[in-house]
Amino acid sequence: xxxxxxxxxxxxxxxxxxxxxxxxxxxxxxxxxxxxxxxxxxxxxxxxxxxxxxxxxxxxxxxxxxxxxxxxxxxxxxxxxxxxxxxxxxxxxxxxxxxxxxxxxxxxxxxxxxxxxxxxxxxxxxxxxxxxxxxxxxxxxxxxxxxxxxxxxxxxxxxxxxxxxxxxxxxxxxxxxxxxxxxxxxxxxxxxxxxxxxxxxxxxxxxxxxxxxxxxxxxxxxxxxxxxxxxxxxxxxxxxxxxxxxxxxxxxxxxxxxxxxxxxxxxxxxxxxxxxxxxxxxxxxxxxxxxxxxxxxxxxxxxxxxxxxxxxxxxxxxxxxxxxxxxxxxxxxxxxxxxxxxxxxxxxxxxxxxxxxxxxxxxxxxxxxxxx
Amino acid sequence: xxxxxxxxxxxxxxxxxxxxxxxxxxxxxxxxxxxxxxxxxxxxxxxxxxxxxxxxxxxxxxxxxxxxxxxxxxxxxxxxxxxxxxxxxxxxxxxxxxxxxxxxxxxxxxxxxxxxxxxxxxxxxxxxxxxxxxxxxxxxxxxxxxxxxxxxxxxxxxxxxxxxxxxxxxxxxxxxxxxxxxxxxxxxxxxxxxxxxxxxxxxxxxxxxxxxxxxxxxxxxxxxx
Ligand SMILES: Nc1ncnc2c1ncn2[C@@H]1O[C@H](COP(=O)(O)OP(=O)(O)O)[C@@H](O)[C@H]1O
Ligand SMILES: [Mg+2]
Numbered sequence: 001x002x003x004x005x006x007x008x009x010x011x012x013x014x015x016x017x018x019x020x021x022x023x024x025x026x027x028x029x030x031x032x033x034x035x036x037x038x039x040x041x042x043x044x045x046x047x048x049x050x051x052x053x054x055x056x057x058x059x060x061x062x063x064x065x066x067x068x069x070x071x072x073x074x075x076x077x078x079x080x081x082x083x084x085x086x087x088x089x090x091x092x093x094x095x096x097x098x099x100x101x102x103x104x105x106x107x108x109x110x111x112x113x114x115x116x117x118x119x120x121x122x123x124x125x126x127x128x129x130x131x132x133x134x135x136x137x138x139x140x141x142x143x144x145x146x147x148x149x150x151x152x153x154x155x156x157x158x159x160x161x162x163x164x165x166x167x168x169x170x171x172x173x174x175x176x177x178x179x180x181x182x183x184x185x186x187x188x189x190x191x192x193x194x195x196x197x198x199x200x201x202x203x204x205x206x207x208x209x210x211x212x213x214x215x216x217x218x219x220x221x222x223x224x225x226x227x228x229x230x231x232x233x234x235x236x237x238x239x240x241x242x243x244x245x246x247x248x249x250x251x252x253x254x255x256x257x258x259x260x261x262x263x264x265x266x267x268x269x270x271x272x273x274x275x276x277x278x279x280x281x282x283x284x285x286x287x288x289x290x291x292x293x294x295x296x297x298x299x300x301x302x303x304x305x306x307x308x309x310x311x312x313x314x315x316x317x318x319x320x321x322x323x324x325x326x327x328x329x330x331x332x333x334x335x336x337x338x339x340x341x342x343x344x345x346x347x348x349x350x351x352x353x354x355x356x357x358x359x360x361x362x363x364x365x366x367x368x369x370x371x372x
Numbered sequence: 373x374x375x376x377x378x379x380x381x382x383x384x385x386x387x388x389x390x391x392x393x394x395x396x397x398x399x400x401x402x403x404x405x406x407x408x409x410x411x412x413x414x415x416x417x418x419x420x421x422x423x424x425x426x427x428x429x430x431x432x433x434x435x436x437x438x439x440x441x442x443x444x445x446x447x448x449x450x451x452x453x454x455x456x457x458x459x460x461x462x463x464x465x466x467x468x469x470x471x472x473x474x475x476x477x478x479x480x481x482x483x484x485x486x487x488x489x490x491x492x493x494x495x496x497x498x499x500x501x502x503x504x505x506x507x508x509x510x511x512x513x514x515x516x517x518x519x520x521x522x523x524x525x526x527x528x529x530x531x532x533x534x535x536x537x538x539x540x541x542x543x544x545x546x547x548x549x550x551x552x553x554x555x556x557x558x559x560x561x562x563x564x565x566x567x568x569x570x571x572x573x574x575x576x577x578x579x580x581x582x583x584x585x586x587x588x589x590x591x592x593x594x595x596x597x
Contacts, residue, residue, distance in 0.1 A: 002481060002484055003473075010473075011472065278468075282468045285456065286462060286529075287453055287454065287455075287457025287458070287486075288485055289453055289454075363456075364424055364430055366429070366462070367420050367427070
């Protein structure tokens with residue numbers, strides 16, 4: 001590091017320039033990553049925040065919640081294997097609502113859940129509802145922006161039913177739409193009203209069963225119930241409409257950013273290294289070991305990448321605080337850690353080309369030279 | 373008296389087959405402690421080749437070379453690097469200082485490679501810089517030094533690790549006559565002072581005043597004057 005540090009001290013302008021470029025690239029990487037995570041969260045937070053880690057879906061439903069249909073038979077079978085409390089039904093219905101008094105029309109998703117079970121919405125404002133309440137709902141707080149408040153009456157366009165908003169929950173989206181939680185009573189009413197009639201005595205089926213269990217029990221359920229497949233929460237999220245397409249394009253951007261940052265850095269350092277190749281010859285002739293020189297090059301890259309990453313992390317946090325709430329942005333410790341490690345890893349990878357170049361310089365070049 | 377550098381029947385050939393050119397041809401040379409030897413020859417006669425072979429940078433086609441009694445023939449690359457660090461001091465044409473190290477740091481770097489203690493290194497570099505009259509310039513970068521001062525730093529750097537032999541490749545080539553003479557005189561002084569050996573390659577016949585022996589490189593062998 002003796003050489004690495006002193007060289008940076010001497011050529012401040014040159015190394016600052018590299019640092020600025022690395023700073024911008026790493027900032028962009030962090031920003032796009034945060035945006036991707038934010039978008040993902042805004043898309044599927046309702047499922048992501050569920051305490052269930054597995055979902056039982058109909059086996060021919062392609063993991064898609066809305067394509068799946070399960071009945072009490074499956075529910076009681078699942079309950080017998082994971083315990084009464086660790087399995088709860090969930091029904092999902094996309095719809096459009098209008099609100100009395102406010103000129104709004106919003107696409108939403110109804111989640112019909114057991115208000116005593118693990119999917120019970122966590123109300124942050126107003127009151128919750130029970131399994132017995134009739135005509136009341138708990139809605140995602142994003143609907144506030146559409147002018148809906150506690151006590152508002154919202155009308156489901158499809159069934160024509162009207163509900164009173166009892167409370168708000170936070171971070172509850174499904175396929176980019178706010179979730180409206182209803183209890184099973186209203187769910188039955190809603191579905192039977194739009195049904196072809198005649199089946200009023202029979203229970204309307206749910207879509208999926210949320211499970212809290214281990215992977216081995218999950219596999220057992222899959223094999224035991226021939227109509228049912230148990231998927232992980234991750235798989236369930238990936239099958240939410242639009243999620244995979246959106247995340248894949250963002251992921252591609254992030255991957256490209258990583259490649260570009262590695263490449264830019266590699267080229268920068270390579271050019272600098274070429275300029276210095278006669279110095280490396282002299283150093284080798286004087287008895288400097290190759291391992292020492294390699295560390296010198298890698299050390300510089302390490303210092304620069306860690307320093308610029310630190311600054312860009314600070315920038316990202318600062319910017320995150322200044323961002324409006326409507327801009328989805330989310331960076332958690334784990335994502336930051338992974339991104340940082342990848343960024344530094346890419347930088348180091350890029351520096352290896354320079355190390356290879358240094359290794360090729362022959363100490364013999366030092367003798368008989370007139371230049372520099 | 374002990375031999376600091378011994379070259380026995382050293383032959384070096386560039387290329388092979390029809391294009392082969394023998395630059396060193398069964399060359400013999402012994403340099404003892406406190407001896408300053410000059411090797412003269414016009415450009416292209418093989419002075420740099422000779423110096424590279426003697427300085428453990430180039431493995432000759434055949435023949436044996438001993439530095440401070442140690443044969444080079446059976447050493448691998450990293451052992452040669454270590455030997456250059458401990459036993460050999462180099463002065464290159466036009467100084468070749470590292471542009472980003474201050475004068476004192478140029479010396480401290482070599483000491484660091486040789487794992488000298490900081491105190492020892494500081495003392496040694498102060499001693500050398502004072503002797504060579506550049507102590508006042510110790511905190512300057514090479515870009516602020518004149519050509520003569522740079523070469524003085526190069527001399528100090530070469531002697532820093534108390535090498536057995538110093539090899540100087542045309543150390544006066546980039547200096548005017550009087551500065552050049554000064555530098556050669558300083559090398560000679562240090563040879564006597566440190567009790568070590570030095571070999572200087574040059575094509576300038578006016579620089580030989582302080583040399584103990586002068587050789588001409590002719591047809592691949594050294595001919596004493
Ligand atoms: N790596 C090499 N390959 C082939 N020929 C070389 C090489 N290095 C030097 N030569 C040739 O060997 C001769 C001696 O070169 P050199 O030792 O540099 O002489 P000097 O230093 O006296 O000018 C020159 O004719 C040069 O062209
Ligand atoms: Mg030459």
